[in-house]
Structures are given as structure tokens and as C-alpha cells.
Amino acid sequence: PQDIEYALEHHTELLDISQYDLQSIILEAQQHANHRLSLDAKCADIMTKDVIYLDEDDGILDALERFKQMNLMSLPVSNAQHQLKGTLALSDVVDWFQKNSDLRSLWQDQVKHIMHRQVVMVKPEQNIVDLIPYFVEKSFNYLPVVDDGKLIGIISQHHTELLDISQYDLQSIILEAQQHANHRLSLDAKCADIMTKDVIYLDEDDGILDALERFKQMNLMSLPVSNAQHQLKGTLALSDVVDWFQKNSDLRSLWQDQVKHIMHRQVVMVKPEQNIVDLIPYFVEKSFNYLPVVDDGKLIGIISRSDMIAVLYQNLLQQKS
Numbered sequence: 001p002q003d004i005e006y007a008l009e010h011h012t013e014l015l016d017i018s019q020y021d022l023q024s025i026i027l028e029a030q031q032h033a034n035h036r037l038s039l040d041a042k043c044a045d046i047m048t049k050d051v052i053y054l055d056e057d058d059g060i061l062d063a064l065e066r067f068k069q070m071n072l073m074s075l076p077v078s079n080a081q082h083q084l085k086g087t088l089a090l091s092d093v094v095d096w097f098q099k100n101s102d103l104r105s106l107w108q109d110q111v112k113h114i115m116h117r118q119v120v121m122v123k124p125e126q127n128i129v130d131l132i133p134y135f136v137e138k139s140f141n142y143l144p145v146v147d148d149g150k151l152i153g154i155i156s157q158h159h160t161e162l163l164d165i166s167q168y169d170l171q172s173i174i175l176e177a178q179q180h181a182n183h184r185l186s187l188d189a190k191c192a193d194i195m196t197k198d199v200i201y202l203d204e205d206d207g208i209l210d211a212l213e214r215f216k217q218m219n220l221m222s223l224p225v226s227n228a229q230h231q232l233k234g235t236l237a238l239s240d241v242v243d244w245f246q247k248n249s250d251l252r253s254l255w256q257d258q259v260k261h262i263m264h265r266q267v268v269m270v271k272p273e274q275n276i277v278d279l280i281p282y283f284v285e286k287s288f289n290y291l292p293v294v295d296d297g298k299l300i301g302i303i304s305r306s307d308m309i310a311v312l313y314q315n316l317l318q319q320k321s
Helices: 002-008 019-036 060-070 090-099 103-107 128-136 167-184 208-218 238-247 251-255 276-284 305-320
Strands: 074-078 084-089 142-147 150-156 222-226 232-237 290-295 298-304
Touching: 060 074, 060 090, 060 238, 074 142, 074 150, 084 090, 084 142, 090 208, 128 142, 208 222, 208 238, 222 290, 222 298, 232 238, 232 290, 276 305, 298 305
Parallel strands: none
Antiparallel strands: 074 084, 142 150, 222 232, 290 298
8 A cells, every 4th residue: 555655646636537547556556566575475375276267168158158147358268177278258259249140150159169279377386576567567357377287276456465456455445535535525526526528338229239349349347328318328237238148049139129128227326516425335335336427317427436546545645644
């Protein structure tokens, strides 16, 4: 945490919510933290041994179900001997759907037919400092740990030993900031002040393939849905699309059904004049990734978890100064 504070002290402006900004902060903090990482910290020391993976002989539907269950965008692929054979991203499955006119092959093709065989991997005895560029600069979600060709573990972004920052650190920051927020945050700090106005969304008339392509492009698991008048109509998660695939035997309707047929119409939303303190429980206790900002029924902005982290951390630093 002191390394993050060191980095943030050089960013006195209200931080933007972009991934680039957060990565820049982590990089700057890492420069301050490298000398504190123990040379004895190896990949084997922090890896997760209970690996979630796909088998190369799994079918496409099996892969879709696994992505849905685990709410992940990419998974390693192994064979029956637990040898790492490749990696498969959800975007690869989406590409497969778009390139195949004969959807009957959905039940015939297997993971090994569409997976990537070139995989960045690490060894159990490798120092964890070597991994930092992959997570910070290249935005990897995970790295497989391989010994003698076999997949023995996985290291993700959320391992607390890798950096002095993690999802739990960020939650602690929010909780600590919340203790001071009610009197520290100005009553003028409204949702409209911190929301992102350039909203990424789906149109209710978009087709299923259009929705899949948008999820692929943005690497997101859920998106708000609006109509032509920019009114918020619902929300759609990637898991909803996977459910649709599982429940429809006639996949020709893939080109007929629309987002409005499978979206959730009950949506938690906030108003632009609402105080941002009201949003904290949704991000901390309920683990929301975003909240849509709606004015007179229209979707005018979005507030992400990163927005709240940036604002509350800034307030925490001001409180400590």
C-alpha cells in the first residue's frame, strides 16, 4: 500500500477511470516496490494448484458452459495426461461461430480444433518478479505454471504476493475511505461529476452475434442495453448469451433472436444528482462492476468500480495528508 501511495502522490489530479491510468499507477508503484520483493519468492510459492482448465477433447458447448460457470474470458487447455496443450479464449469461440455456416459442427468440433497452441508459460522455480511485465504491461489475466510439460498451477492477477496491490487491497482502501467519506466527500460530489459519458452499450435490437462480437471486442462480461432513444431497457451478461445457446436446439435462430429477447429488464440504476456515497455498498458489499446513470429514463453515463476506487482513494490520501 505504501508503494501505491507513493505513486499516487505524483497524481494529484482526480484520476480518470481508464485501465491505462490504473496500469500507469501500478507500474510507477512497482518501481518503488521491486527492491522489497524477496528473491526467494518463486512461482511455486504463490501459484494456485487447483487449476480450472479445459480438456482438448471437450466440445464447443462444454467450453461455453465452463466459461459461463467460471465467469472467465480465457482458460488453459490440457490433455488427459495434464500436459499443457494450449489456451482458449471466449473470443475464439465467438470467432468460430461467425466463421461456421454449418452450426451442426458445434457438436462435432472440439477445443483442440480452435485453441491457440502458442502459450506463454512460466516454471515453478521462476522468480515472480519476472511475471510483472505480463500482468502490468501486457494485461495478462493469468499465466500457467508448467513443469516437465505438465500444467501444475496457475498464477493470476489477484495473487497478493505478486504486488502490494490486489482486489482485496482495493476493497480495504474503499472500506477505510468509507469511514471518512460521509464528512470528507463534498455534498456536491454527485454521480454526474464522476460518471463516464461515453457509454459502451448494446442496443435492444442487436442480434445475438452482434452482442457476442461486442463482448469480444470490449473484453467485458456484462453491458447495459438501451433502445434507439437511448432509454435504458435492461442489462445483458455474457452468461445470458451462453444460457441461450444451451437452451436452443435450433441454432438458426441465432440470426433471428435479439438482445431484447434474453436481457434482464430489472436493473439497478442511479441518478446523476445522487451522492456517490450511496453507491459504495453496491461496489463493496455486492461486488457490482458498474452502475448505469439514468436521467428521465435515458442512459447518460456509467460509473464503474474503478471510478469509486479512484475517487475514494484520492479522498483517503487527502485525509492522511
